[in-house]
Amino acid sequence: xxxxxxxxxxxxVVGGGISGMTAALEAAETGKKVVLVEKRPYIGGRVTxxxxxxxxxxxxxxxxxxxxxxxxxxxxxxxxxxxxxTDIKGEAGNxxxxxxxxxxxxxDNCTGCGDCGKAVEAEFDDEYNYGMGxxxxxxxxxxxxxxxxxVIDPAIIGTDDAQKAKDACKVNAVxxxxxxxxxxxxxxxxxxxxxxxxxDANKIQPYGYDRFENVITSVEFERLADxxxxxxxxxxxxxxxxxxKNVAFIQCAGSRDKNHLLHCSRIxxxxxxxxxxxxxxxxxxxxxxxxxxxxxxxxxxxxxVKAQDNVNFIKSKVAxxxxxxxxSPVLHGVDTEGYNRYANQHDLVVLAVGxxxxxxxxxxxxxxxxxxxxxxxxxxxxxxxxxxxxSSDALDVNRAAQHATGAALRAVQVINRVAGTEG
Amino acid sequence: xxxxxxKYRNSFLKEVEANVEEGEWVKMCxxxxxxxxSCPLGKHWDHPxxxxxxxxxxxxxxxxxxxxxxxMCTSCYNCIARCPRGLPIxxxxxxxxxxxxxxxxxxxxxxxxxxxxxFWDNLMKKGRVNELKxxxxxxxxxxxxxxxxxxxxxxxxxxxxMKAKRMNAMEIMGGHGVKSPGDLAKIxxxxxxxxxxxxxxxx
Numbered sequence: 001x002x003x004x005x006x007x008x009x010x011x012x013v014v015g016g017g018i019s020g021m022t023a024a025l026e027a028a029e030t031g032k033k034v035v036l037v038e039k040r041p042y043i044g045g046r047v048t049x050x051x052x053x054x055x056x057x058x059x060x061x062x063x064x065x066x067x068x069x070x071x072x073x074x075x076x077x078x079x080x081x082x083x084x085x086t087d088i089k090g091e092a093g094n095x096x097x098x099x100x101x102x103x104x105x106x107x108d109n110c111t112g113c114g115d116c117g118k119a120v121e122a123e124f125d126d127e128y129n130y131g132m133g134x135x136x137x138x139x140x141x142x143x144x145x146x147x148x149x150x151v152i153d154p155a156i157i158g159t160d161d162a163q164k165a166k167d168a169c170k171v172n173a174v175x176x177x178x179x180x181x182x183x184x185x186x187x188x189x190x191x192x193x194x195x196x197x198x199x200d201a202n203k204i205q206p207y208g209y210d211r212f213e214n215v216i217t218s219v220e221f222e223r224l225a226d227x228x229x230x231x232x233x234x235x236x237x238x239x240x241x242x243x244x245k246n247v248a249f250i251q252c253a254g255s256r257d258k259n260h261l262l263h264c265s266r267i268x269x270x271x272x273x274x275x276x277x278x279x280x281x282x283x284x285x286x287x288x289x290x291x292x293x294x295x296x297x298x299x300x301x302x303x304x305v306k307a308q309d310n311v312n313f314i315k316s317k318v319a320x321x322x323x324x325x326x327x328s329p330v331l332h333g334v335d336t337e338g339y340n341r342y343a344n345q346h347d348l349v350v351l352a353v354g355x356x357x358x359x360x361x362x363x364x365x366x367x368x369x370x371x372x373x374x375x376x377x378x379x380x381x382x383x384x385x386x387x388x389x390x391s392s393d394a395l396d397v398n399r400a401a402q403h404a405t406g407a408a409l410r411a412v413q414v415i416n417r418v419a420g421t422e423g
Numbered sequence: 424x425x426x427x428x429x430k431y432r433n434s435f436l437k438e439v440e441a442n443v444e445e446g447e448w449v450k451m452c453x454x455x456x457x458x459x460x461s462c463p464l465g466k467h468w469d470h471p472x473x474x475x476x477x478x479x480x481x482x483x484x485x486x487x488x489x490x491x492x493x494x495m496c497t498s499c500y501n502c503i504a505r506c507p508r509g510l511p512i513x514x515x516x517x518x519x520x521x522x523x524x525x526x527x528x529x530x531x532x533x534x535x536x537x538x539x540x541x542f543w544d545n546l547m548k549k550g551r552v553n554e555l556k557x558x559x560x561x562x563x564x565x566x567x568x569x570x571x572x573x574x575x576x577x578x579x580x581x582x583x584x585m586k587a588k589r590m591n592a593m594e595i596m597g598g599h600g601v602k603s604p605g606d607l608a609k610i611x612x613x614x615x616x617x618x619x620x621x622x623x624x625x626x
Binding site for chain 1: 453454455456457459460461465466470471473474477504505506507508509
């Protein structure tokens with residue numbers, strides 16, 4: 001049974017991605033008690049799935065390591081993974097939260113040795129790699145996962161595989177009788193940091209993401225480039241595993257579009273520019289764009305990528321994709337620099353998909369002011385609930401962390417008020 | 424305004440906003456090109472819609488209004504369905520064509536323009552379209568000899584239409600119409616007066 005010790009002076013952080021982690025750590029380091037609830041079996045969120053950051057092209061693992069260490073060191077912080085907040089009742093300074101915890105079937109004895117993973121035979125699509133590649137029925141979600149504990153897929157419970165996992169474990173960490181739990185605890189303030197998800201590329205019908213294997217999304221490309229990804233860092237075509245020699249990026253795939261997401265997702269231009277640096281020099285790269293939104297100092301990065309000999313910028317939103325020879329996508333459209341009609345064939349097409357809030361407008365467990373795009377507004381009606389990071393807007397990692405720090409301060413202020421009245 | 428500044432006039436966008444149906448949308452175009460790429464007849468247009476919008480903003484009044492591009496629109500609505508900004512592109516194209524026609528700048532030999540005129544003239548005689556005369560005037564629009572050729576080539580089609588009672592040979596005698604064509608003419612005249620009154624002068 002999971003026990004959470006929490007009072008009206010506790011801050012609840014919903015979501016343990018970069019924003020939730022940041023808010024939780026900043027608040028905990030001011031001395032406040034913090035409970036962090038994360039849906040995935042590990043914290044770090046989508047940042048763990050990135051190969052590199054822009055504009056410095058450093059690896060997110062570095063910053064994650066620092067944050068994970070801060071989390072381990074801090075006695076004020078309680079982390080609950082595989083859990084979702086299903087209800088929040090009350091008002092600023094006096095909330096009661098309900099969370100549902102899914103069974104991990106692995107307890108805290110786990111040393112992360114991997115014996116259970118080796119013993120289990122069943123394989124599943126690896127969600128960490130967006131379904132490209134497989135993982136075992138008992139698995140460590142990724143090599144830096146925190147907590148560093150295996151997870152047993154509920155699909156193998158009741159099968160021989162589950163028993164194999166149990167038998168293989170030398171430290172008695174496999175608990176096949178674990179059940180779903182519902183817990184209730186108090187909180188004085190809430191930081192809502194449920195983040196974003198990539199816009200569903202299947203909805204962009206003319207681009208054929210659902211029909212053409214060699215049309216992928218930017219988040220999938222990130223996994224292809226990562227040495228720990230499904231291809232070991234080689235950029236290979238999904239259809240035939242051939243090395244990609246000619247790749248196209250389509251910007252605003254789902255963003256700035258009345259038929260899809262109304263807003264500019266803000267990160268996609270920089271993400272594609274960053275991804276232009278992943279392939280080798282001899283790979284031809286085309287970027288199809290409406291306008292490049294490299295704000296502030298990012299302009300330097302844009303100029304640097306523009307100067308790359310292998311990168312070609314085409315000012316045009318692609319109208320449609322059809323399948324050409326050898327499963328290669330052919331892009332059709334008209335450019336805005338001369339109004340030339342083109343039909344260009346590429347080995348691989350990457351859709352720079354937009355960001356949408358990961359929690360649907362209708363499924364918030366609490367009354368909260370949400371704007372037209374589904375993001376949380378900084379409204380006084382929200383009481384002691386403060387949005388952090390991408391649940392408030394489409395933000396890059398840097399800005400999400402800044403925003404989360406602000407949200408943590410807001411939450412701390414509420415707790416200080418509560419502490420003041422309660423003496 | 425001096426002759427020099429006339430040469431560089433840039434009020435055409437304002438003229439389009441004031442006088443062209445849905446013209447106020449033109450400035451919303453962000454030049455992405457999806458309309459041009461989605462148009463099934465796109466490659467037959469001299470200037471795709473996105474280019475027309477840019478030309479309007481650039482003040483290319485003569486080039487836009489004498490262009491045959493907007494007359495190529497078949498109202499398939501692909502562009503409207505796909506435009507990320509929700510511009511009513513089909514309607515703007517028809518609005519531009521209508522405005523060009525009103526100013527007498529529409530290309531004389533553009534087939535859609537010619538057909539539209541024949542249709543209007545036919546309709547205004549009796550208040551109803553006379554299919555037989557409409558067909559004949561289309562056949563004979565390029566002269567008598569060509570007309571006979573056209574009629575022969577489409578003989579079977581005409582016969583089938585008569586069999587299916589879609590066309591009546593007796594219509595040649597005058598044909599059906601509304602009860603009071605004179606009143607209709609008055610209504611149209613009034614409507615035209617109202618429309619003319621709305622046209623703003625930008626010269």
